[in-house]
Amino acid sequence: MINDIKTLFNNSSDLIIKKIKEYTVLYLESLCSSDKINEYILKDIAINNTVTMGPNTKEITKKNIATFLNNGFAIVLSKKIYAIEVKAILDRGINKPEVEISINGPKDALEENIQINLGLIKKRIRSEKLVNVDYTLGKYANTKVSVLYVSGIAKKELVKDVSSKLNNINIDSIKDALVLKKILESNKNTIFPLINTSERPDVISDYLLEGKIAILIDNSPTALIIPSFFVDYINPVTDMYMLSVNVNVLKILRMICLFITLLTPAIYISLINYNQETLQLKILINFTNQRNGVPFPASVEAIIMLIICAILKESDLRFPSSYGSATSILGALIIGEAAVAAGISSPIMIIVIAISFITSLIFNDIEFTNSLRFLRFAFLLSATFLGLYGILIAFLFFILHISSLSLFNYSYVTPLSPFDKVYLENTLIDIKTTKKTKRSKLLSNNIIKKRDHK
Amino acid sequence: MKKIIILILFIIPLCGCDFEELNNLGIVTGLYINYEAGNYETYVEIINDKVNEYKVLPASYIYEGEGKTLDESINNIRNKINKDLYFNHLELLILNYNVLYNDINVINDYLLRSPLISNHIVTLLTNSDISKIASSQSKNNNVTSSFIISLIKSNKKINTLIPSDDYDFKIAELKSKKFTSIGSIEMGSENIYLDNTLIINDHEILLKLNNEDSIIYNSLINKSPITITLDGIELKAKLNSIEFDKDISAKYSLEVISNTKYDLDDVNSLNKITILFNEKMKLNIKNFIKKLQSNNIDLFSLKEKISSYKDYDFNIEVNSKITKKGELVS
Numbered sequence: 145m146i147n148d149i150k151t152l153f154n155n156s157s158d159l160i161i162k163k164i165k166e167y168t169v170l171y172l173e174s175l176c177s178s179d180k181i182n183e184y185i186l187k188d189i190a191i192n193n194t195v196t197m198g199p200n201t202k203e204i205t206k207k208n209i210a211t212f213l214n215n216g217f218a219i220v221l222s223k224k225i226y227a228i229e230v231k232a233i234l235d236r237g238i239n240k241p242e243v244e245i246s247i248n249g250p251k252d253a254l255e256e257n258i259q260i261n262l263g264l265i266k267k268r269i270r271s272e273k274l275v276n277v278d279y280t281l282g283k284y285a286n287t288k289v290s291v292l293y294v295s296g297i298a299k300k301e302l303v304k305d306v307s308s309k310l311n312n313i314n315i316d317s318i319k320d321a322l323v324l325k326k327i328l329e330s331n332k333n334t335i336f337p338l339i340n341t342s343e344r345p346d347v348i349s350d351y352l353l354e355g356k357i358a359i360l361i362d363n364s365p366t367a368l369i370i371p372s373f374f375v376d377y378i379n380p381v382t383d384m385y386m387l388s389v390n391v392n393v394l395k396i397l398r399m400i401c402l403f404i405t406l407l408t409p410a411i412y413i414s415l416i417n418y419n420q421e422t423l424q425l426k427i428l429i430n431f432t433n434q435r436n437g438v439p440f441p442a443s444v445e446a447i448i449m450l451i452i453c454a455i456l457k458e459s460d461l462r463f464p465s466s467y468g469s470a471t472s473i474l475g476a477l478i479i480g481e482a483a484v485a486a487g488i489s490s491p492i493m494i495i496v497i498a499i500s501f502i503t504s505l506i507f508n509d510i511e512f513t514n515s516l517r518f519l520r521f522a523f524l525l526s527a528t529f530l531g532l533y534g535i536l537i538a539f540l541f542f543i544l545h546i547s548s549l550s551l552f553n554y555s556y557v558t559p560l561s562p563f564d565k566v567y568l569e570n571t572l573i574d575i576k577t578t579k580k581t582k583r584s585k586l587l588s589n590n591i592i593k594k595r596d597h598k
Numbered sequence: 599m600k601k602i603i604i605l606i607l608f609i610i611p612l613c614g615c616d617f618e619e620l621n622n623l624g625i626v627t628g629l630y631i632n633y634e635a636g637n638y639e640t641y642v643e644i645i646n647d648k649v650n651e652y653k654v655l656p657a658s659y660i661y662e663g664e665g666k667t668l669d670e671s672i673n674n675i676r677n678k679i680n681k682d683l684y685f686n687h688l689e690l691l692i693l694n695y696n697v698l699y700n701d702i703n704v705i706n707d708y709l710l711r712s713p714l715i716s717n718h719i720v721t722l723l724t725n726s727d728i729s730k731i732a733s734s735q736s737k738n739n740n741v742t743s744s745f746i747i748s749l750i751k752s753n754k755k756i757n758t759l760i761p762s763d764d765y766d767f768k769i770a771e772l773k774s775k776k777f778t779s780i781g782s783i784e785m786g787s788e789n790i791y792l793d794n795t796l797i798i799n800d801h802e803i804l805l806k807l808n809n810e811d812s813i814i815y816n817s818l819i820n821k822s823p824i825t826i827t828l829d830g831i832e833l834k835a836k837l838n839s840i841e842f843d844k845d846i847s848a849k850y851s852l853e854v855i856s857n858t859k860y861d862l863d864d865v866n867s868l869n870k871i872t873i874l875f876n877e878k879m880k881l882n883i884k885n886f887i888k889k890l891q892s893n894n895i896d897l898f899s900l901k902e903k904i905s906s907y908k909d910y911d912f913n914i915e916v917n918s919k920i921t922k923k924g925e926l927v928s
Contacts, residue, residue: 425689428687431620432647
């Protein structure tokens with residue numbers, strides 16, 4: 145039998161086989177804790193010459209040996225076959241959020257262990273109504289996926305849709321939540337992320353209580369939120385930790401930033417190449433002055449600068465943080481100082497690109513900022529060929545595109561179309577917490593939030 | 599995808615291809631035109647968009663072109679510069695009297711035919727040498743057109759000349775052969791100066807208003823505030839409304855600028871001031887209207903209502919109210 149197991153695991157080096165007296169102990173060294181093996185198995189056999197049956201010990205059959213070995217159990221072979229749980233703790237502990245940083249609010253984030261992640265959410269919703277349904281995905285990886293929703297709040301149709309989608313997934317392995325996200329979004333041709341992600345258990349629990357569904361995946365510190373809308377990327381849930389009035393100012397600022405980041409380079413190009421009459425004479429002379437000596441047409445100059453900025457952003461993201469500041473300084477020097485001095489770019493172009501770039505950083509979802517970057521180029525190209533008319537055409541395309549998007553039968557432009565006042569009050573604007581007494585009809589049939597006082 | 603390609607194919611030919619790199623534009627801010635012996639002499643003022651650190655370069659360049667037609671003269675200028683003439687920021691048009699006598703509408707028609715031209719152009723007439731006016735500011739390193747525009751703006755405060763910068767409107771007036779006013783500028787021994795308003799009709803200058811008339815004219819037409827000094831008190835008056843019929847009735851609001859005589863807390867004094875103002879304004883308006891009547895100028899389109907316009911004695915009524923007494927120091 146031992147030879148069969150060895151063959152099954154292709155003589156894997158971490159498969160340890162120990163023979164003590166009439167017992168043979170097998171385990172995968174990479175998944176098991178040697179302390180636990182010593183304590184619960186080896187000591188027991190050496191002293192008592194027996195395997196103590198307890199809550200972590202199971203008697204199994206020969207065909208289950210591989211499954212138990214792969215899940216952090218040690219197998220003890222004698223007359224019978226026992227599986228004893230001796231899993232090693234293979235996680236990095238609960239850390240601070242790294243992407244969804246918020247000054248206020250809780251500071252814990254999800255990690256790679258799905259049980260800990262579940263615990264972090266369950267300690268925020270202490271109710272038997274919080275349901276988690278487990279799935280095993282991946283033919284070889286057998287990754288545990290857990291779908292969370294609050295029974296009585298989340299719509300049953302949505303739960304059913306998500307469940308059938310997960311059941312239809314046929315793939316070797318799912319390494320991360322973002323891989324599952326890609327699979328679920330795969331039949332949509334779009335640059336926009338259709339499923340929101342979160343690493344914050346407080347945010348996830350808030351979404352669950354609104355009637356959304358969260359998907360947790362083992363070995364992934366990210367949860368998927370279904371359904372997600374365009375406004376969710378502009379207005380994060382962490383806004384709830386701030387005063388309504390201040391948040392509303394911030395929300396207006398974010399909307400302005402969205403348009404600035406998309407349109408600034410395009411509007412600048414169309415104004416200086418097509419619609420010069422709209423600029424005041426003094427500004428026009430100033431711009432002309434600054435562009436003197438730049439060898440490229442303004443649109444080429446804008447594209448070059450945008451590409452340099454995109455490269456800088458990528459290198460800054462990929463580099464370890466200790467090198468990150470070096471690339472920033474180098475980039476700032478090259479773009480800000482040397483490019484102007486060398487006559488490759490005009491100072492006004494630096495300002496335009498910098499404004500466009502900085503305003504995009506207000507949004508913390510990397511997929512969303514990447515889609516904004518794509519759109520920025522699209523608007524710029526339309527402005528290069530057709531001026532303000534081109535921007536208008538591109539903008540209509542943009543509106544048409546996002547209006548046509550939907551996932552799990554939820555329109556991407558909710559709550560504007562279909563109009564939903566309650567969701568609007570939770571996202572696009574912020575009303576006082578005491579007035580948030582209802583859930584969106586689109587997300588839940590149980591729309592009253594208040595607890596009954598009898 | 600097929601739809602997008604078809605759409606793009608349609609979009610490109612449907613849009614105007616007016617792409618122009620900023621540095622290829624010769625930004626024209628002033629256009630100065632003379633007409634002499636069947637020839638147009640045109641001067642364009644192009645902004646210098648190059649500066650060096652010592653700022654020794656001229657602020658603008660004047661280019662001259664001649665031709666039998668305005669187009670020909672402007673094309674001659676185009677041959678002299680390496681940039682496209684860009685008229686969208688044209689802010690000043692100065693025409694010699696001869697252009698008006700010939701046909702001012704030729705100029706207007708040429709300028710208005712292109713969509714790439716500003717319609718906020720201040721138009722002035724001159725009897726002086728137009729080339730001297732065009733280059734009058736080059737020695738001071740100023741842009742002549744901007745200098746003249748700022749002269750007009752500062753002149754607004756004293757109300758002798760307010761040329762309209764709504765070019766389309768002015769042209770419509772000229773074309774319909776209505777009586778219209780136009781500002782004038784002349785060259786002194788060394789400097790240019792703004793002259794008084796001219797009343798023109800159908801290629802003719804009918805009247806040149808004096809300072810006082812210009813003030814009344816601007817008050818009645820443009821509702822510009824005017825300053826009037828009465829017995830020991832100076833008032834700023836703004837026309838609120840005016841009705842031209844067989845009678846003329848005007849309503850003014852008054853602001854006290856200085857006062858050495860009256861007790862402004864006393865109702866009787868306030869009444870006395872308004873009566874004094876009403877009488878004075880009545881007289882000024884009457885004199886102005888009389889002057890227009892004697893020259894058979896119907897600026898306010900009253901001929902349609904009154905058949906014997908030239909000899910008609912208008913009953914003028916002026917009402918006023920003091921709205922601001924100013925800060926009183928007791």
